[in-house]
Amino acid sequence: MAKKALRLLKVLSLLLVIAISFSAAATQAPSYHDVRPGYGVTRTGWLSDYCQALKGTSGDTMVYYLESGEPGMDVMVLGGTHANEISGILASTLLVELAEVKAGRLIVIPHANNSAAMAPDSRGGLFLEQVRIAASSSDRIFKYGDRYTMEADQPEYKADPLGAESRNLNRVYPGSPDGTLTQKIAYGITSLIEKEGIDTAIDLHEANPKSTLCWNIISPDATLDIAVLTAFELEERGIRMIPDRSGPGFAGYSHWEWSRKGATSFLIETVNPGMESGMKADPVVSDEYPIEKRVGIHLETILTLIKYRSELKGGEFIIEGVPGYKDLTEKGISKYLR
């Protein structure tokens, strides 16, 4: 009888331990994203460091700093402005995991709109919440989210003159510290650009294969020459990118508003087959638009834009360890994801 009671007690205490660990997991600050910082990352922070009102909200997101300690250009790269545009998220994740900056400084935000990453894609045909990609260690899971800040995080959008677009991060720059959640995120990014003295800012996107935005590099007139030289050089390497003009008609967009804060700004668009409405196409595995090709083009375009920015406007920037288009298309993304 005593033995039975002892066994029961053991089972009960085991259940208690399991219950405690589950409740602890539920109350911890959630770590939503699998980003594995490499040797180049010197510190991490939060977007709420630049907009206090984001602290404790689903709009807060991690910021990765890759600091050389040597003078040079300050560069910011954003993935996940639209959380269903997965190649930008993966390209910025690879920068965090592989890049080493030898002159200048790189600041990366792989999931710019974290709230959007928490909702399933509402426009593609698959209603995905995540994608699984084989990596050198084991399979990696990446959030595949929505274009918009989660509805529950911004219910007041229905009365907003912008409607649903008020939940689109790339419509509400420069943002506001006491506005909607999306405006707070935009404000955090704008403040980062100002406080860190960002010279070059790059926003990574993807477009529906039928969109005229496919394979675009968008920049204001004053810096369009950098986009044109980049496109020429990329064409020699078999990558066709199209320079496109930003302007005052793009008020609220990253490429226009960031440039007004003094940063040489670009928006890069690759193509995501999963964004074609109702087509149920896989956003990763694709004959025409495989993820390796899109991530490779993002990375190669980023590095070439920085090179010409440096040549035309000054500011040294030396970065190593980043795979290019050829590396990714020949060896696959699995080789490079940790």
Ligand SMILES: [Zn+2]
């Ligand atoms: Zn986008």
